[in-house]
Amino acid sequence: MQSNMSRGIIEVDALREATPSMSGKEMLLGNAYRPWPARITSMRDLTANEKLVEMRFIDERVREAFVHEPGQFLELSLFGVGEAPISITSSPTKQGFVELCIRRAGTVTGALHSMHAGDIVGIRGPFGRGFPVDKFRGNDVLIVAGGLGIAPVRSLINYIHDNRSDFGKVTIVYGSRTPSDIMFRDQFEMWRHRKDFELYLTVDQPDDTWDGEVGVVTEPMKRLDFNPANTYGVVCGPPIMYKFVVQVMREKNIDYDHIYLDFERHMKCGMGKCGHCQIGHQYCCIDGPVFNYWEAKNIQGSM
Amino acid sequence: MLYRVMDKRELPALVRAFMESYEVVAPVKRGSGYIFDVIGSPEEIELDYTQTASSPKKYLMPPTETLMKFDANMNLVEDFIEQVTPRVIFGVHTCDINALNRLDVALIGGKYVDPYYQARRDATIVVGISCVPNENCFCHLWGADEAQFGYDLFLHDIGDKYLVSMSNVEATNILEAACELSEATDEDRIAFRQATRVRQSAFNKDIPDVQDVAMLMDVFHSDPFWEELGKKCLSCSACASVCPTCFCFDIRDVLTPDGKTGERQRTWDACTNPGFAMVTGGHNFRPTGRERVRHRMYHKLNGFFVNHDRMLCVGCGRCVTACKTGINPIEVLRFFKRKGADHAK
Structure with a gap:
């Protein structure tokens, strides 16, 4: 196995960071339970309850070896508090930094909200199977997100943005509870004027500032006109959303295995061991979190 | 599979030989039942046990174990080294050997290796023992009434003797040094065949065998x-x-x-x-x-x-x-x- 794990000895060595012979990949996979220190480089509010946190691995080898696909996640570790699985919201095209979109919801995310740029966190990963961007290449992509579901999908959106000529028509439908819950609104407003992204924002509960669409994400979807033969669908949002969005996509004749769903479960270890994220016969953490609809239909309890 | 025959009276010598370089865990009597526990002498072992209350998995994956130590203020890992105890688990039934093989698949198979489980598994010698099912046993329905692999030695009870399957060099060396082994005779082979028959016919027939x-x-x-x-x-x-x-x-x-x-x-x-x-x-x-x-x-x-x-x-x-x-x-x-x-x- 790994070089410094000899028979009968269990070793977690802080000094391994200083072992010059180890490659970044060996460091990440040697003991995949071990988080690697990363420094928070910036934190900004997205909404009252969500922050965009940018981080950078301290060790250069880990930084270079940590290469993710859009849709993958990592385990964020705060020693003494615990770990939480968080989807990576930055595109792999943004090198050297990892961005996470953190909603204050549990103990780890709560503690992180009180931290500052310069503080150190632990990261292990990246884990899971992300979106199959190579299949999407050359095709149209219809992305539907609800609430915090925009976080993993933003990784894909930014990836497409940075490789725009590789993809056909890109349509984004993003639903939020209220206008003040919309994340990355500045980025989306900027794109509103672009010809190469079609954007639909909807809210459940409008306020006085809102002059956009009100209602569920399936409403604008129904009006869309696209060619099902070369369209891939992407869905990420609260559990209740999936079956309604998939229903519309199926009515529009997108094939079962052209619809990709990003699932949320409690991915505690990230490595297909601890069992918490099991869905039917699959592990969300290694077999997913992205499944196509055909696969999802074959998993008991997926939707 | 390589096999030899040993006299049952030599069993304490084998256990004592293991005890010289390993911690030996074996089925022992506790209250009205049996458990796997560390033994101090071969006499404590109850090889005729029906079933232990819990399995030997606790020696490979303890109920609670430390993964690492940390400095909470700095949010950094501290040095943590644990020397795993080299151990012999003696007298394991086929169901539990097959269970270890499944834990191997789950914890060290696939992309990610669990280094904690692997270190313990590598430092463990498994000595199996044949058994006769009790009224709750249904290992035969899942093909777990035989162990094809996953053990180092396996003792098949054939009356006054054991037919010993040997799959590991280290364990075989200890066995050969401690006991007088002989080649199996035709009588031993027949006794082995009869023992497997007895086991197969002893399963509780009220437990349904369902296909699919x-x-x-x-x-x-x-x-x-x-x-x-x-x-x-x-x-x-x-x-x-x-x-x-x-x-x-x-x-x-x-x-x-x-x-x-x-x-x-x-x-x-x-x-x-x-x-x-x-x-x-x-x-x-x-x-x-x-x-x-x-x-x-x-x-x-x-x-x-x-x-x-x-x-x-x-x-x-x-x-x-x-x-x-x-x-x-x-x-x-x-x-x-x-x-x-x-x-x-």
């Missing part, structure tokens, strides 16, 4: 049976604790009293615990006993099977004794046997 179990788990996934079974579950985790193949765990941080340092630990967990599939924010993907008990059986009798071509149940029957409300795979098999029986010609 994995598919039936899918076909009757929405049956009211799961509601009935789930309602009875107390979420006590006894089933998972005694189960030799249950490996699910929780990871938690434990701080020292000053809050400056601590340990990241893992502890056994069970999918029948109410919060097992709950995500941050409170949504629970398996909110009631119905979903939880069904999932546990589904993973055992379908999920693991479709991925690894073997059930995640070895039919050891421990959960039959441990569950206070009668939830166990035999009840699932009985349900499948009843289902549609009144329509059969």
